[in-house]
Amino acid sequence: MASILDIPRNQSAVVRHVGGDRSFRRRIMEMGLIPGTAIRVVGVAPLGDPITLAVRCGRISIRKDEASVVEVVT
Amino acid sequence: MNSPLPLVALIGNPNTGKTTVWNALTGNHAQVGNYPGVTVERRVGWMAIPGGNGVNLLDVPGTYSLVARTGEEQIAIKAVLGLQGQLGPELVVVCVDATNLERSLYIVLQFLEFGMRVVVALTMVDEAAASAPDPEKLSARLGCKVVPLAAHRRQGLDGLRAAIATALKDDVPPPSWRWSPSPILRSKLDLITESLPAEWPKNDATALWALMSVGAEDELVGIPPALRAAVAIDDKAAQPLDDEAIIGRYRWLDTEIHPLVAKPPDRLRTERIDRLLIHPVSGLMIFAVLMFSIFQALFLGADPIITAIEDVFAWVGAGVRSTLPVSMFTDFVVDGLIAGVGAVVVFLPQILMLFFFLGLLESSGYMARIAFLMDRLMRTMNLHGRAFIPMLSGFACAVPAIMATRTMERKRDRILTMMVIPLTTCSARLPIYTLLIASLIPATLVGGWLPVQGLMMVGMYGFSIVSTLLVAWVLSRTLRPLRAKRLPFVIELPPYRMPIFGDVVRMMLRRAGSFLTDAGRIIVVGSIALWALLYFPRPSPEALSSWRTELAANDTGAPEDVEGLERGFRLEQSYAGRLGQAMEPVLSPLGFDWKIGVGIIGAFAAREVFVATMGVVYGIGGDVDEQTPRLRDRIRAERHRDGSVVYTPLVGITLMIFFALACQCMSTLAAVRRETRSLAWPTFLFGYMTILAWVVSFAVYQGGRMLGLG
Numbered sequence: 174m175a176s177i178l179d180i181p182r183n184q185s186a187v188v189r190h191v192g193g194d195r196s197f198r199r200r201i202m203e204m205g206l207i208p209g210t211a212i213r214v215v216g217v218a219p220l221g222d223p224i225t226l227a228v229r230c231g232r233i234s235i236r237k238d239e240a241s242v243v244e245v246v247t
Numbered sequence: 248m249n250s251p252l253p254l255v256a257l258i259g260n261p262n263t264g265k266t267t268v269w270n271a272l273t274g275n276h277a278q279v280g281n282y283p284g285v286t287v288e289r290r291v292g293w294m295a296i297p298g299g300n301g302v303n304l305l306d307v308p309g310t311y312s313l314v315a316r317t318g319e320e321q322i323a324i325k326a327v328l329g330l331q332g333q334l335g336p337e338l339v340v341v342c343v344d345a346t347n348l349e350r351s352l353y354i355v356l357q358f359l360e361f362g363m364r365v366v367v368a369l370t371m372v373d374e375a376a377a378s379a380p381d382p383e384k385l386s387a388r389l390g391c392k393v394v395p396l397a398a399h400r401r402q403g404l405d406g407l408r409a410a411i412a413t414a415l416k417d418d419v420p421p422p423s424w425r426w427s428p429s430p431i432l433r434s435k436l437d438l439i440t441e442s443l444p445a446e447w448p449k450n451d452a453t454a455l456w457a458l459m460s461v462g463a464e465d466e467l468v469g470i471p472p473a474l475r476a477a478v479a480i481d482d483k484a485a486q487p488l489d490d491e492a493i494i495g496r497y498r499w500l501d502t503e504i505h506p507l508v509a510k511p512p513d514r515l516r517t518e519r520i521d522r523l524l525i526h527p528v529s530g531l532m533i534f535a536v537l538m539f540s541i542f543q544a545l546f547l548g549a550d551p552i553i554t555a556i557e558d559v560f561a562w563v564g565a566g567v568r569s570t571l572p573v574s575m576f577t578d579f580v581v582d583g584l585i586a587g588v589g590a591v592v593v594f595l596p597q598i599l600m601l602f603f604f605l606g607l608l609e610s611s612g613y614m615a616r617i618a619f620l621m622d623r624l625m626r627t628m629n630l631h632g633r634a635f636i637p638m639l640s641g642f643a644c645a646v647p648a649i650m651a652t653r654t655m656e657r658k659r660d661r662i663l664t665m666m667v668i669p670l671t672t673c674s675a676r677l678p679i680y681t682l683l684i685a686s687l688i689p690a691t692l693v694g695g696w697l698p699v700q701g702l703m704m705v706g707m708y709g710f711s712i713v714s715t716l717l718v719a720w721v722l723s724r725t726l727r728p729l730r731a732k733r734l735p736f737v738i739e740l741p742p743y744r745m746p747i748f749g750d751v752v753r754m755m756l757r758r759a760g761s762f763l764t765d766a767g768r769i770i771v772v773g774s775i776a777l778w779a780l781l782y783f784p785r786p787s788p789e790a791l792s793s794w795r796t797e798l799a800a801n802d803t804g805a806p807e808d809v810e811g812l813e814r815g816f817r818l819e820q821s822y823a824g825r826l827g828q829a830m831e832p833v834l835s836p837l838g839f840d841w842k843i844g845v846g847i848i849g850a851f852a853a854r855e856v857f858v859a860t861m862g863v864v865y866g867i868g869g870d871v872d873e874q875t876p877r878l879r880d881r882i883r884a885e886r887h888r889d890g891s892v893v894y895t896p897l898v899g900i901t902l903m904i905f906f907a908l909a910c911q912c913m914s915t916l917a918a919v920r921r922e923t924r925s926l927a928w929p930t931f932l933f934g935y936m937t938i939l940a941w942v943v944s945f946a947v948y949q950g951g952r953m954l955g956l957g
Binding site for chain 1: 311312314316346347348349350353459462464482485486489490493494497511512514517518521525526527528530531615618619620622623624735736737738739740741
């Protein structure tokens with residue numbers, strides 16, 4: 174199964190399932206990243222982590238650990 | 248009868264321009280209180296509305312959702328439901344960012360589920376331009392008033408006031424849900440509703456809040472055990488129920504609201520700027536230059552102003568002394584009161600500067616990028632990415648740095664940062680280092696070109712950076728309230744926006760004002776107490792005359808500074824002098840004598856005062872600084888009673904290490920007391936740093952002696 178980490182830079186994908194622990198899931202889903210949402214990987218921080226996603230009309234930054242548990246369909 | 252003004256809450260996602268709306272509506276005149284249990288300001292300001300006496304507007308901290316995990320996040324729900332003895336608002340004004348419509352409307356749906364009067368303040372309509380939704384249509388779909396605003400241009404404010412006035416006259420609407428709970432969720436909600444505390448509204452929305460917020464790992468306060476028992480759900484079982492609510496709301500937003508946005512808002516400008524500012528090379532370079540500039544401004548730029556303030560207070564003190572008769576009262580007014588007030592005012596330049604910069608960084612959107620850029624580095628010490636600026640500022644002065652920890656929303660992050668900031672090499676340590684290095688470290692070159700004295704100074708900075716990071720690492724792994732939990736790092740990178748100057752200045756003045764009134768009071772009282780410790784008891788006339796006789800008898804013929812020697816004698820007789828002598832058994836294992844002990848006590852007023860106190864102790868008066876050759880000579884010449892040298896280079900290094908690690912600064916403790924609103928944290932800070940300083944100094948001194956260095 175592909176995760177956010179498998180999306181090439183500046184490419185879009187659609188969220189299939191949000192994994193991770195409850196507080197992470199709740200937070201990111203309440204910010205609009207839910208199954209069916211199209212997201213795009215905008216960039217990676219200079220030190221390699223975290224990454225930035227375009228979600229709906231905003232930009233959200235999450236760590237790679239947590240990005241790896243968000244499944245997507247490319 | 249004079250009925251109280253209606254309470255209206257102002258709330259919204261972070262970065263939706265809520266502060267600008269608040270300032271525009273209330274003129275920033277607010278009564279500031281505190282939310283019980285958390286160190287977050289509760290601001291209520293009066294605002295005018297047409298056809299009434301106005302309303303009280305409550306500023307609720309920005310949040311994406313009412314669901315909470317921590318005490319800080321819980322503020323929103325408490326404010327909205329009026330829990331803990333506070334009045335609930337009659338109406339909620341929600342700031343909704345027109346450039347990020349669906350996400351910022353999510354919380355509006357939560358309010359509608361509670362059945363609250365809601366007015367939507369649609370902000371940033373100028374920025375959204377063509378992608379802003381039609382307010383009428385949006386209003387029709389949501390079933391509440393929508394007022395478009397461009398608050399920084401003061402457009403739409405009258406419309407908002409009118410909408411609030413009208414809505415307050417409407418009936419309170421019934422709860423309105425845009426999705427239907429499944430039978431499983433339905434039965435769970437019914438069960439929880441039964442166990443809600445009596446003062447909470449008994450409705451489905453409150454039950455849903457409890458279901459989504461209460462869990463095994465939450466840090467909520469005031470949740471009764473009966474409610475916990477009713478919720479009793481493990482994370483796995485909670486997952487489908489959380490999903491149902493969140494997805495249910497967003498499905499509605501996607502089908503009903505999304506079509507109102509004609510085209511996606513233009514993010515090109517922000518994307519372009521980000522390409523530069525979070526780029527691996529240019530991003531880090533610009534970051535370094537920005538941080539360096541802020542640091543230089545605090546470190547060097549504030550210096551002339553600080554000197555001027557010190558001069559003014561010295562001048563006022565001298566003026567008062569010359570008009571009042573020589574008396575204990577005059578000494579109190581000049582050396583206790585005026586000097587104490589001076590010790591507070593002297594922090595203002597750096598506080599104003601730092602909060603001005605923080606305001607610019609926050610409102611431009613760059614602050615979120617700092618957290619993004621620094622997260623990888625800072626999290627190895629379990630620190631928040633936003634802790635970077637406070638810690639950097641600590642190298643100028645710990646007091647503004649501790650106040651700057653407010654940019655972090657979680658208490659644990661703030662406190663951990665506050666606990667390590669005083670370990671950074673603040674500028675007040677430099678006079679001590681300079682004096683000791685110049686007096687005791689030979690001015691030779693290593694390998695023919697590297698000056699030892701300069702290396703020593705660099706070494707002290709290196710030592711401070713390592714100890715700061717190490718202590719953060721250790722504290723975050725040992726102390727329960729500071730322990731790093733698996734906290735999700737989900738931050739928004741908001742669009743870059745032009746900072747609104749008025750808002751930045753208002754915030755800056757507010758912070759400076761609260762420093763003067765809260766921390767300032769403690770510092771003045773502390774300064775006076777310290778003055779008394781160094782001043783009392785006065786030697787009796789008999790003791791003084793016998794001291795003079797003795798001095799005359801021992802006259803070696805060399806020119807003597809009698810006045811300076813007398814001040815030294817008085818200090819020796821004071822409580823501080825006696826305390827120093829009493830402390831000698833604790834200090835001698837570090838190679839310090841009682842005179843250094845007195846200096847350490849005096850340094851509690853501010854570390855650099857150590858230099859002046861040593862001047863008095865050594866009988867050459869307090870009017871010395873680290874450059875005074877006489878003080879340096881005197882230090883080198885100082886002998887123990889057995890004739891051995893007091894200040895060996897090893898003692899000098901040990902003393903520097905002691906000052907690097909000890910929390911020898913009451914203003915720092917006052918600032919921590921102010922920011923944590925507790926006595927426990929400043930006490931812990933002082934305690935752990937003093938013990939650490941003693942232990943490390945002991946190891947350095949005794950280790951050095953074993954190696955034959957002392």
